Amino acid sequence: MIDWPVYILAASALFCPVLRRAAGRWTGYLLAGIVLMLAGYFASFVPAVGSGQIVRQSLPWVPELGVALSFSLDGLSLLFALLITGVGFFIVLYASSYLQDDALLGRFYGYLMGFMAAMLGLVLADNVITLFVFWELTSITSYLLIGFDHTQAKARKAALQALVVTGSGGLALLAGLVLLQLAAGTGDISAMLASGFNAAESPLYVPIVVLVLIGAFTKSAQFPFHFWLPGAMAAPSPVSAYLHSSTMVKAGVYLLARMSPILGGGASGPQGWTYALAITGGVTMLLGAIVASRETQFKRVLAYSTVSSLGMMVMLIGVSSAAPDSAAAAAVAAAVATYILAHACFKGALCMVAGAVDHAVHLKDTEQVGGLSRVMPITAAAAALAAVSMMGLPPLLGFAAKEQVLVVLLDGASRSPLGVAILIAVAITSVLTVLLALMVGIKPFVGALTRTSEPPHEAPVRLWLGPVALGLVGIVAGFVPGLFAEPLVRAAAAAMTGPSVVSGSATGGPAAAVPAVNLSLAYLLHVGPALLISIGAVVAGVGLFLLRSRWRAATNWLDKLDWVRAERGYEALFYGGVLGLAGLSTRVFQNGSLRIYIRIIVLAVLASSGVALAMSGATFLRRDLLSAALADTTLIEAVLVALIIAGAIMAALIGSRLAALVAVGLVGYCIALLFVIFGAPDVAMTQFAVETLSVIILLLVIFKLPKYNTLSSRRTRVLDGAIAVGAGLLMTAFVLAAQASPAAKPISHFFAEKSLSEGYGRNVINVILVDFRALDTLGEIVVLAIAAVGIWTLLRVRPARTPAPHAGGKGGHTS
């Protein structure tokens, strides 16, 4: 049953545009209701999954390749599923208000629900190929959502950038997952976990890790692939709040957490995974926080701070796989899970607040906005809650997350120099995070009220409902952790550290591997080094906030380090390399000249097939066959062949299009007659109809063409003639070779035998077309339909400079 939410969302995505037309402004409420229902459905799993149960569901898909549409709901999946549906509910409501005047809102809902389905499928997928398919679907739907404002060149560019970066990573991931499936002998992640499979024992370990890491790092915007995320913030606020803060960018984190027990290398194995994650994540975390502290625009601050948070999650996953024992690993995993939950709440809320502020005062810069708490008190309260959680202050969940992180890192720092470096990096990042939280969550709402052309007002209820609810989740989770936060975090941590409870043994109670997690304030507030670091960070952060203009001035030299943006490298590679190559191949092969197209096609056939034929050593001429064939030829056949040859020569030489068309028609009809004579009435009938209609349609085209003229040089015509003769000779050689060396057992016998018994038809040709080879025929009619769409577009869509003739007007203009 757990796969049904994915199908329900996908189906609702398909019907969104229609629904919008039918239900109008109720569409948003309807869709939000569906999402809320699914959130409730997943929430009902919290007690069972929290105690270690895993729900599985599998449907065969391509059993021959070991691919199954299999889903599994364990703690980690449940955590993400709840985030996706829970935050998704508020996002749908938010979008219904934020974009209510947009004519394309129906389409937007479709993209959004499609994304939700893909994201949910991704976190529920158990089979690696299923996981990859949903992974790609999130990239595609996110492309559509970022580029939703498609009339803006900036949005289109950002969408393409995100698609190219995450899509390239997706290709690497596919390769990595296929190798993993080969190494493990199964495609099901749960089976790998259950058998205790350790990829480090496989010779393919290094390529698997490298490829999977590229996939995860591009998706979760890790350095040096981080640059697409700030660009993607060009999307409407609901999208940036949902995809680029709470859900999609965490897909890479999810994958790393999911793969950690398999690819982590084991306690005594290679440490490459740990170092790759810890260093990449650490660099991303610091870099993101520093760049964010220098930005002033809401969305850019939030984007870089999200990059920073993602870096921290990746780093922590790396740390967890290096833990000396399973209890230590579980503690790190619990810290990651708490942080994922807390971050989704406060960052999603802040993104929605940023959109609401933009909506109210039409200003995008944090430094320009102030005093809004007087006019938008509810939004201000929600922003303050989120900021407090982001700073890591009690009693919100952010505090629990940060304390846990510091505790586990202090533990790690006592063991290795890398641990010390990580601890220092996290401390610096915490200081900067406090600054960022104050900038976007507090600063715009205090101080003197900003003067704007129209007086600012409180945001509509659907715009503040999400931030307020997410803030309340943070408070409830902080005060009453046992309600849902602890079971969720415990189960997610269990899933991240390895196999715990085999599916089916749900009634066995909490298994030993389910780690102890204590998120209660009383426990976390005991004075210790972690709390001291925390307090120090908050004090330093507030100080930095007050001195922020000096801080920005002092760090101006960072702008010279353009390489940290990494965007230039992407642009050189993509625009210079890929598009340059595409341009070159277009100029050479697709230059719009029909003659060149035909030349290239014919020459390519001549070169490839000609060489193949020459090398096959086939006999072309068997005198006995040839003389037998000549002796069999009747007068009427000879006449038809003579007419065909004459028609072909006439079509090539004659100086009038109409005459050439008639000559081509003659060739076609004569060939059709030959089919009649050789006993292929079906082919002949079709050929007659095709010839008739093509002559009629070509006739219509000819009327529109300019006067016939000889424009090509003599040299060109000789060259074309030579190519044409070559093609004719090749076909002749093929026919002769086929005659001289008949296949051992022609396939036609099979069709002739099975036509009536299996296909219930006596017309073999037709049975082949509609039954045995129906898929080919389907392909052909699809091609026909696409060609018709192309023709329709070419004939209907005119360049803008020639105004269209009066609609419905008859005549009046001559062509």
Add this chain to the structure above:
Amino acid sequence: MIIRSVILHSASRLLVPLLVLLSVAALLRGHNAPGGGFVGGLIAAAAVVLHAYACGAGAARRLIVADPRVFIGIGLLVAITSGLWGPVLLGLPVFTGVWGGVTVPGIGEIKVGTPVTFDVGVYLTVFGVVVLMALELLED
């Protein structure tokens, strides 16, 4: 473009229904005798094109009622769904023929199968494509 010819005009009034009948006949007998959806669609399209030559593209559009693109879409839909009965109903591979008989009083049993509906899809698609091309070119 209309060819103003009394002969063509009168002939088309007689020929168009005949051609349409012929096309349907070609479609239906195709499974056992020469014919089939492809050629049937072409014949039907020829009928419409003939009508368009005689009475104008507008008249031809009114004759076929729906936009040619609708025929293409329905045709593809019919063709694709014909391939899905096997997997959906019987768990067989895509495009496995599924057959059933219908007894019509006075005529006897008529065999209906997904290959036949598939052929109908081909017929509609081919018809739509050719008519679309011809009418677009004729109208200008």
